[in-house]
Amino acid sequence: MSVLEKLSSADAIALEDKYGAHNYHPLPVVLSRGKGVHVWDVEGKKYYDFLSAYSAVNQGHCHPKIINAMVQQAQTLTLTSRAFYNDQLGRYEEFVTNYFGFDKILPMNTGAEAVETAIKICRKWAYEKRGIPENEAKIVVCENNFHGRTTTIISFSNDENARKNFGPYTDGFYKIPYDDTEALEAVIKQDKNIAGFLVEPIQGEAGVYVPAEGYLAKAKEICEKNNILFIADEVQTGIARTGKLLAVQHENVKPDVLILGKAISGGAYPVSAVLAGNDVMDVIKPGQHGSTFGGNPVAAAVAIAALEVVEDEKLAENAERLGRIFREKMDEYIKGSNIAKLVRGKGLLNAVVINDTEESSTAWDICMAMKENGLLAKPTHGNIIRFAPPLVMTEEQLLDCVSIITKTLQQFEN
Numbered sequence: 001m002s003v004l005e006k007l008s009s010a011d012a013i014a015l016e017d018k019y020g021a022h023n024y025h026p027l028p029v030v031l032s033r034g035k036g037v038h039v040w041d042v043e044g045k046k047y048y049d050f051l052s053a054y055s056a057v058n059q060g061h062c063h064p065k066i067i068n069a070m071v072q073q074a075q076t077l078t079l080t081s082r083a084f085y086n087d088q089l090g091r092y093e094e095f096v097t098n099y100f101g102f103d104k105i106l107p108m109n110t111g112a113e114a115v116e117t118a119i120k121i122c123r124k125w126a127y128e129k130r131g132i133p134e135n136e137a138k139i140v141v142c143e144n145n146f147h148g149r150t151t152t153i154i155s156f157s158n159d160e161n162a163r164k165n166f167g168p169y170t171d172g173f174y175k176i177p178y179d180d181t182e183a184l185e186a187v188i189k190q191d192k193n194i195a196g197f198l199v200e201p202i203q204g205e206a207g208v209y210v211p212a213e214g215y216l217a218k219a220k221e222i223c224e225k226n227n228i229l230f231i232a233d234e235v236q237t238g239i240a241r242t243g244k245l246l247a248v249q250h251e252n253v254k255p256d257v258l259i260l261g262k263a264i265s266g267g268a269y270p271v272s273a274v275l276a277g278n279d280v281m282d283v284i285k286p287g288q289h290g291s292t293f294g295g296n297p298v299a300a301a302v303a304i305a306a307l308e309v310v311e312d313e314k315l316a317e318n319a320e321r322l323g324r325i326f327r328e329k330m331d332e333y334i335k336g337s338n339i340a341k342l343v344r345g346k347g348l349l350n351a352v353v354i355n356d357t358e359e360s361s362t363a364w365d366i367c368m369a370m371k372e373n374g375l376l377a378k379p380t381h382g383n384i385i386r387f388a389p390p391l392v393m394t395e396e397q398l399l400d401c402v403s404i405i406t407k408t409l410q411q412f413e414n
Contacts, residue, residue: 009042027378029371034061037390037397039376048401050377050389055204055236055349057267059309060392066266069305070298077297082290092300099307100246100258102275106284107295111235111261112148114272117289118198118257119152121274122229123172124283126195130227137195139231140187142178146205147198147233178203179211181218188226196229196257197222201247204236207384208351210344217251229280231257235272236349239263240310240391243320243347250346256280266306271299315391319347322398326350326387329402339366339412350387351380352405358382362412369411375404 007015009030029047033040037060039049052058059066073088080086093105106121108114119139126137141147141156154162155169163169174194176183188194201216203209223230232255237247241263244250257280261272270293293299310316323346330343330352339362341353356362363379370377380386389401 007042012042027367027371027376029376036060037393046374047371048375048389048397048404050375050387050401052263052388052390053267054262055239055241055388056262056265058239058241058263058315058391059266059306059313060390061267063266063268063306063309063392065309066268066302066305069301070268073298073301079293079296079298081292082295086297086300088297088300089295092295092304095304096273096307097275100260100275101254102258103278104276104281106274106276106281106289107299108272108274108291109270109293109299110148111259111272112150112153113291113294114235114259114261114274115147115153115198115233116150117274118231118233118259119196120289121257121276121280121284122196122198122231124288125229125280126193128283129279130195132193132195136193138172138174138191138193139196139198140174140176140184140194140228141198142200142203143175144178144203144206144209145198145200146203147200147235178206178209179215181215181222184219184222188222188228194226194228196231198231198233200233200237201250202237202242202346202349204349204386205380207353207381208345208349208386210346214251216248216253220253220255223256229256231255231259233259235259235261239307240316240319241347241349241388242345243316243323245310245316247346263310264306265299265302266309268306269299269302271303273303310391313392316347318393319391322393322395323347323350325395325398326402329399330405333406333409337409338414340409345387348387348389348391348393352385352387354383354385356383366408366412370404370408373404373408375401375408 012030030042031039032042039047096105123137126132127134144158147153149162152170156173174187220230232248234246238260258275265271327343334340339355341355343352354363363383363385367377377385
């Protein structure tokens with residue numbers, strides 16, 4: 001088949017099924033174009049995107065400023081590796097550290113790479129700055145976390161589908177319940193070699209679980225008291241998604257280590273980052289960590305443009321305002337619903353819990369019906385539908401989407 005030949009949706013799905021590893025179960029829609037809050041399939045049908053590539057496309061699909069920055073840099077210089085300097089990386093490093101208020105950045109490509117980087121930095125800091133005996137450092141994580149699917153990360157995951165038959169697993173982690181500072185204090189008392197606490201400010205993949213108010217601030221206070229690094233994984237919750245630039249800012253928390261990815265590039269290019277203060281980041285020396293593509297000129301140019309869009313277009317403020325409207329409208333519907341139990345979230349990261357079991361297909365069936373009605377979303381954990389549209393959405397568009405969602409839910413009411 002010629003690469004220029006137009007594919008039907010069925011053809012495209014069949015090609016992936018035949019030649020691609022079956023490591024995803026996508027909704028059966030084949031997208032070929034995107035602009036702003038909309039995407040189009042290969043047959044030309046238009047949809048609202050209510051997933052934003054798992055919050056990577058916060059700035060909207062194909063934002064012209066971001067795309068122009070990418071094209072211009074791609075036509076000039078794409079990759080040098082870190083064997084040499086390039087004229088974009090330092091500019092980006094200065095920009096991004098000032099933007100988020102940290103001393104230094106270690107640039108990588110994907111969210112999982114950034115999490116792995118943070119783990120390595122934390123351990124090295126533990127041995128060289130805390131005096132913890134080598135190979136004894138522990139990191140506390142939360143149950144039902146999602147930080148990626150590398151071997152180390154799945155070692156401390158609860159998701160048996162992601163874990164089973166991928167062992168042996170990596171040691172060095174304690175799992176405690178999420179949103180439980182007493183459990184954090186208890187595990188710290190149990191082991192003096194705990195070096196870090198890795199946490200999602202909101203557990204996205206687990207179903208948009210928002211912790212109780214004060215949880216993050218109290219956890220940070222406990223970490224400070226015990227000289228433990230507070231490591232915030234803001235790959236999904238960061239870059240204005242929850243109504244603040246970072247989700248931890250809802251509680252005025254500054255992490256010791258900040259992990260970013262996804263929307264730091266507006267979805268245009270794989271970019272991730274770990275940010276920290278000098279005392280933490282300076283433990284990394286030449287040859288101890290890196291990536292051929294990490295910090296490449298295209299990534300640097302794209303990330304600057306993407307972050308400028310967030311600020312210039314006040315996307316955090318828009319997410320905060322529209323998120324409140326979304327939850328208010330959904331709450332109104334849920335009061336009289338049998339199929340939808342509750343809505344929760346912050347900003348424009350929200351989930352509706354469907355009144356059925358995790359093993360049921362109801363949430364999937366609802367998403368399939370929403371697709372037919374012109375809106376794309378995806379279930380997580382069986383009976384939860386995550387709603388995360390691009391942050392450039394207008395109030396008029398949001399209300400149109402709420403109408404599509406509620407009309408679709410009505411089709412499933414008993």
